[in-house]
Amino acid sequence: MDAIAFYTGDLVVYWSSVVIVLGILAGFCLAYSLYTAHSGRGSTMFVAFAFSLVFSVLISRFLHFYSHQEQYDGLFRALTDYSGGSYFLPGVVLGVLLGAGAARSLGFADSVSGILDAMAPGMALTFAMIRLSAFFTTACRGKISVTTHSLQHLPLASAVVTASGKTEYRFATYFITFLLLLVAMFILLVFYFRHHRDRMKPRCSREGHVFRLFIVLYGIIELVMDSTRNDSTFPYFSIFKTLNRFGSFVSLTQLFAAISILIVFIWYSKRAVAADGRRAGHWILWILFVAALTGVGVSEYLVQRHGDMYMLYYSTMSASALILGIVVVIMYVLCRRPKKESVEE
Numbered sequence: 001m002d003a004i005a006f007y008t009g010d011l012v013v014y015w016s017s018v019v020i021v022l023g024i025l026a027g028f029c030l031a032y033s034l035y036t037a038h039s040g041r042g043s044t045m046f047v048a049f050a051f052s053l054v055f056s057v058l059i060s061r062f063l064h065f066y067s068h069q070e071q072y073d074g075l076f077r078a079l080t081d082y083s084g085g086s087y088f089l090p091g092v093v094l095g096v097l098l099g100a101g102a103a104r105s106l107g108f109a110d111s112v113s114g115i116l117d118a119m120a121p122g123m124a125l126t127f128a129m130i131r132l133s134a135f136f137t138t139a140c141r142g143k144i145s146v147t148t149h150s151l152q153h154l155p156l157a158s159a160v161v162t163a164s165g166k167t168e169y170r171f172a173t174y175f176i177t178f179l180l181l182l183v184a185m186f187i188l189l190v191f192y193f194r195h196h197r198d199r200m201k202p203r204c205s206r207e208g209h210v211f212r213l214f215i216v217l218y219g220i221i222e223l224v225m226d227s228t229r230n231d232s233t234f235p236y237f238s239i240f241k242t243l244n245r246f247g248s249f250v251s252l253t254q255l256f257a258a259i260s261i262l263i264v265f266i267w268y269s270k271r272a273v274a275a276d277g278r279r280a281g282h283w284i285l286w287i288l289f290v291a292a293l294t295g296v297g298v299s300e301y302l303v304q305r306h307g308d309m310y311m312l313y314y315s316t317m318s319a320s321a322l323i324l325g326i327v328v329v330i331m332y333v334l335c336r337r338p339k340k341e342s343v344e345e
Contacts, residue, residue, distance in 0.1 A: 132175070173228045216260075227303065
């Protein structure tokens with residue numbers, strides 16, 4: 001398959017780049033339409049998008065450089081020359097947070113959370129398209145070989161040419177992730193229209209919940225899917241070098257996902273306890289969360305050491321990740337005022 005879309009002078013434009021650009025534009029258009037349809041100013045979204053784009057590129061590039069320094073000729077070249085190398089996709093989340101904060105600081109909006117809520121479904125769409133762009137590259141393929149002939153096609157398998165010239169079929173991590181992110185986008189859209197301004201209990205803001213749900217959905221997808229990749233990014237410690245040998249256990253993407261989900265869970269836990277006091281239900285959810293997070297970690301450890309049992313361990317990992325998401329959503333619901341009480345007010 002020809003990865004080159006077209007030439008313009010000495011510039012070569014690749015199909016993967018075209019898909020990524022279209023994904024970014026589609027995500028922005030979706031965010032813009034949601035924000036302006038709910039009394040937001042269009043200029044706010046343009047400013048937030050511009051800052052988010054700049055911050056996202058710099059942060060994603062820096063994080064990829066830090067973990068793959070052998071691919072670059074120094075930090076300055078990594079941040080100024082984009083003809084090679086790659087990006088650490090979760091860094092985009094940090095870039096969007098900073099971009100929304102910049103728009104708020106410049107007086108274009110009263111609430112950072114309102115901007116982030118409108119951007120959340122668009123981010124899921126953009127991330128989905130970025131993953132789909134791997135169709136034209138060799139990135140984001142799985143470690144699992146698909147040997148059943150009837151399954152050697154999308155969405156499950158993708159052809160890979162080995163160094164010896166042999167064609168193998170590997171699990172199509174990029175395409176399954178693309179499909180899951182599309183599902184996440186639809187969930188976020190439904191949630192946005194139905195619940196993004198629900199009345200909450202005291203000490204819990206009315207906005208920001210769509211974006212937090214995006215963090216959780218994206219996190220549970222990456223916890224599992226990044227584990228299947230044969231080109232995951234792993235943490236690199238330049239000061240505490242002895243930690244690097246432990247870095248091969250969990251990828252940087254999985255670490256980012258787990259920490260992000262944990263932060264969201266703690267955020268809702270604190271507000272649920274502040275609103276209703278510490279109750280038995282909270283303890284049950286805390287225990288379930290720890291057990292599910294442990295299940296993800298243990299499954300990841302075992303699948304790396306017993307690859308022939310990947311069906312079992314990826315099943316337990318997926319179930320554990322799903323429980324993580326359900327527990328966080330339940331904790332969010334505990335922070336929301338009952339519908340009857342909201343109507344009476």
